[in-house]
Amino acid sequence: MRHEMACGVLLFQNRPRRSFLILLHEDDRIDLPKGRLERHEDELECALREMEEETGIARDQVRVIDGFRFVTTWVMTKRSGARVTKSVVLFAAEAEGPCAVHTPDHDDYAWVSWQPPHAFPEHRTLDLALAAWEAFAAATKQRAPRRKAS
Numbered sequence: 001m002r003h004e005m006a007c008g009v010l011l012f013q014n015r016p017r018r019s020f021l022i023l024l025h026e027d028d029r030i031d032l033p034k035g036r037l038e039r040h041e042d043e044l045e046c047a048l049r050e051m052e053e054e055t056g057i058a059r060d061q062v063r064v065i066d067g068f069r070f071v072t073t074w075v076m077t078k079r080s081g082a083r084v085t086k087s088v089v090l091f092a093a094e095a096e097g098p099c100a101v102h103t104p105d106h107d108d109y110a111w112v113s114w115q116p117p118h119a120f121p122e123h124r125t126l127d128l129a130l131a132a133w134e135a136f137a138a139a140t141k142q143r144a145p146r147r148k149a150s
Contacts, residue, residue: 007050
């Protein structure tokens with residue numbers, strides 16, 4: 001069975017409010033900035049490249065949060081009938097914000113206020129990633145995202 005891997009970023013911003021980014025599709029699907037891992041890349045390089053390509057937010061505008069790496073894997077059936085194992089690897093990053101987002105490959109975007117628990121029943125990967133972030137943040141005493149001391 002063929003294996004496909006995508007990498008992406010669970011992106012938080014501090015201002016104007018604590019929030020995380022979702023990308024929107026015309027058919028009411030939601031997604032995170034992510035895409036296919038290329039041969040010459042490691043997972044984090046792929047995640048940051050995809051974030052830049054899908055949001056217009058440059059990697060030097062964000063801080064990758066050390067220690068957070070979420071992975072989920074499932075088997076899917078392609079339109080052709082072929083079965084494929086698909087893995088998604090997500091990293092967490094934060095920006096001070098407010099961030100201007102440009103979504104050339106998506107219809108729109110939204111910054112979702114950080115008010116757990118969150119529920120996106122139509123997007124299992126996002127639900128699992130947010131739950132993993134909540135556990136990670138609690139274990140490491142992080143907030144999502146942290147506010148800078150004034």
